[in-house]
Amino acid sequence: MATDRRPPTGGVVPRRSDRSPWNWLLLVPIVVPLIVPLYNRVEPTLFGWPLFYWLQLAFVALGVLTTVLVYRATRRSPAEQAAARDAIARDTARKSAARDARRDGER
Amino acid sequence: MDGVNVVELSIVIVLFLVVTVMGFVAARWRRADDLMHLDEWGLGGRNFGTWITWFLLGGDLYTAYTFVAVPALMFGAGAAGFFAVPYTVVIYPLVFLVVIRLWSVSHVRGFVTPADFVRSRFDSPTMALLVALTGIVATMPYIALQLVGIEAILKAMGVEGELPLIVAFVILALYTYNSGLRAPALIAFVKDTLIYLTIIVAVIVIPVKLGGWDAIFGAAEEKFSAGTGAGVLLPATGQLGYATLALGSALALFLYPHSITGLLAASNRDVLKRNMSALPVYSLALGFIALLGFMAIAAGVTPIGEDGNTIVPVLFQEMFPSWFAGIAFAAIGIGALVPAAIMSIAAANLFTRNIYKEFLKRDATPRQEAQVAKVVSLVVKLGAVAAILFIDPQFSIDLQLIGGVIILQTLPSVALGLYTRWMHRGGLIAGWVAGMTAGLLMLYNTPRLGPDGTVVREHFGGSSFALSKLGLDAASSVYTGLLALAANLLVVVLVTLALRAAKVSDGVDGTADTDYTAEREDPTFRELPDPLESAPPGGERPARR
Numbered sequence: 001m002a003t004d005r006r007p008p009t010g011g012v013v014p015r016r017s018d019r020s021p022w023n024w025l026l027l028v029p030i031v032v033p034l035i036v037p038l039y040n041r042v043e044p045t046l047f048g049w050p051l052f053y054w055l056q057l058a059f060v061a062l063g064v065l066t067t068v069l070v071y072r073a074t075r076r077s078p079a080e081q082a083a084a085r086d087a088i089a090r091d092t093a094r095k096s097a098a099r100d101a102r103r104d105g106e107r
Numbered sequence: 108m109d110g111v112n113v114v115e116l117s118i119v120i121v122l123f124l125v126v127t128v129m130g131f132v133a134a135r136w137r138r139a140d141d142l143m144h145l146d147e148w149g150l151g152g153r154n155f156g157t158w159i160t161w162f163l164l165g166g167d168l169y170t171a172y173t174f175v176a177v178p179a180l181m182f183g184a185g186a187a188g189f190f191a192v193p194y195t196v197v198i199y200p201l202v203f204l205v206v207i208r209l210w211s212v213s214h215v216r217g218f219v220t221p222a223d224f225v226r227s228r229f230d231s232p233t234m235a236l237l238v239a240l241t242g243i244v245a246t247m248p249y250i251a252l253q254l255v256g257i258e259a260i261l262k263a264m265g266v267e268g269e270l271p272l273i274v275a276f277v278i279l280a281l282y283t284y285n286s287g288l289r290a291p292a293l294i295a296f297v298k299d300t301l302i303y304l305t306i307i308v309a310v311i312v313i314p315v316k317l318g319g320w321d322a323i324f325g326a327a328e329e330k331f332s333a334g335t336g337a338g339v340l341l342p343a344t345g346q347l348g349y350a351t352l353a354l355g356s357a358l359a360l361f362l363y364p365h366s367i368t369g370l371l372a373a374s375n376r377d378v379l380k381r382n383m384s385a386l387p388v389y390s391l392a393l394g395f396i397a398l399l400g401f402m403a404i405a406a407g408v409t410p411i412g413e414d415g416n417t418i419v420p421v422l423f424q425e426m427f428p429s430w431f432a433g434i435a436f437a438a439i440g441i442g443a444l445v446p447a448a449i450m451s452i453a454a455a456n457l458f459t460r461n462i463y464k465e466f467l468k469r470d471a472t473p474r475q476e477a478q479v480a481k482v483v484s485l486v487v488k489l490g491a492v493a494a495i496l497f498i499d500p501q502f503s504i505d506l507q508l509i510g511g512v513i514i515l516q517t518l519p520s521v522a523l524g525l526y527t528r529w530m531h532r533g534g535l536i537a538g539w540v541a542g543m544t545a546g547l548l549m550l551y552n553t554p555r556l557g558p559d560g561t562v563v564r565e566h567f568g569g570s571s572f573a574l575s576k577l578g579l580d581a582a583s584s585v586y587t588g589l590l591a592l593a594a595n596l597l598v599v600v601l602v603t604l605a606l607r608a609a610k611v612s613d614g615v616d617g618t619a620d621t622d623y624t625a626e627r628e629d630p631t632f633r634e635l636p637d638p639l640e641s642a643p644p645g646g647e648r649p650a651r652r
Contacts, residue, residue: 014621014626014629015621015624016621016624016625016626017624018204018207018208018624023204026200026201026203026204027200028200029196029197029199029200030197030200030201033192033193033196033197033353034193034197034350034353034354035350036341036346036347036349036350037346040340040341040346041340042338042339042340047320048319048320048321048323048324049320049324050324050339050340052186052189052339052340052341053189053324053339053394053398056189056192056193056196056394057192057391057394059192059193059196060192060196060387060390060391060394062196063196063197063199063200063387063390064384064385064387066200067199067200067203067380067383067384068384070203071380071381071383071384075377076377076626080626080628081377083626083628084375084377084626084627084628086628087627087628087632088374088375088627091634
């Protein structure tokens, strides 16, 4: 396991953090759907659906909205996102080249 | 073959052949990727983009068994079956920040399984072995249950015998062997297209035929109001059980090895974050699928034999023309193949990396490992078929019930471990033993009650544990998995404090703080090997060309 004790390649590792006050928003769609007394009722109905059913389905939208909001608010800069895309493209090209070389070698 | 619906069967067979061809082509594409431009799709070497990850994880997490069993539960138990909706709403914000840490550390250190992470983080091959064994034991019955989904549609079509089931799974085994994770990723497209098509049509057509949603909920209200029932709502004593089951299931889902296999295939952290927002679309679909159970009540559907899982196929037959019922059945059948493939890959990885390489053959070459992983993925699936055919399917259902409870016992090491190393490896092992013991004892002591309150089965009757049995003066019950997890965590804390006081060594952390926030473009990032062609962390990696 000796190789595992240090980063596998050289270079400077940037210090990053996932911390953000926006993350606290994620608690809302975790806590609200678990408060059963909030929705264990029939009235008001919606299109014939008891509250129990339509409100819980509406919580899906709550979850989507919150995660989208947190994602957008904590999104990385366009330059960083471009760097990630470039890294994917670079590795993909490298792998294709390696496969081509391997295939040529097999012939 | 009397009573076989020829139209339905033909459509199912044709669609099944289509995905079989796709499953094998998935491997060819990889070999000739420069011609097919597959890399442009982002489908090469665990570099799955947002869309493919969405299909893959959706196909992986929302299984055929879910689609059959959740409406069956609504049909039999009413509102309690709707827990699947809060469960799949809560899960994504819950793991939003956790999965990206797991992705980062895995890609920096080359972890392919959750047990790889535990081994390195806590310097404990023993805890890693326990995580691997728990994962395998929890996953095996889950694979077997996918067959229950296929069985339900076969029964509905009037197909007798076990041969079709065997053929379906042998083909699945062969193309997973051949194509690895690419096969289910590709098939997931077909599966989800068919599933969404079926649901949209069902939600529009069936209520019209049954006289509207009022009539559907009315029929359910009538059925569940009999005696002291609470109608379409939860009884006061059922609310705590409902919320804890939703929370516990949510905590458990991303601990399953197959979920982690799907997660790690994503190409970067942003792909995962976007998916935490996009995957709830499946939850919405699941909500509508659950209500198929109430539609079946309103339509007066009677299950085939004693098998409650057949109510959805029978409902489709009564409501749809044969050709569309065939499409819907194919959706369920193909829906069984995607998760079964990913689960068997995940189980094979756990065995190869954390049991075979660690304990049986330390000097295995990468080639030997890949071979073992492939063979194990075959054995796992054949084992699943055997379990369904030769053992009572009820055994698999019991095991899957246990599976959710026991996989939760890996939460302290796998999930909390991503945030802190405070727990001592000895404490984690002791906690795991305590959680497993408590969980199994509680499940063993849970009888199943019939509708009239009499005991139908003595043991393993369900996963909610009555608080009154713990000496509490309450009529409510709580999800067994959460109670066992509480016991687990308590022991982890106590034993950790004791070992720290005794100054027992807690090993060396194989990870660094910066690993957990690493991004795709960082110099520390490394590509993970393909799931079935993997070398363990710290082992020799093929030289870069």
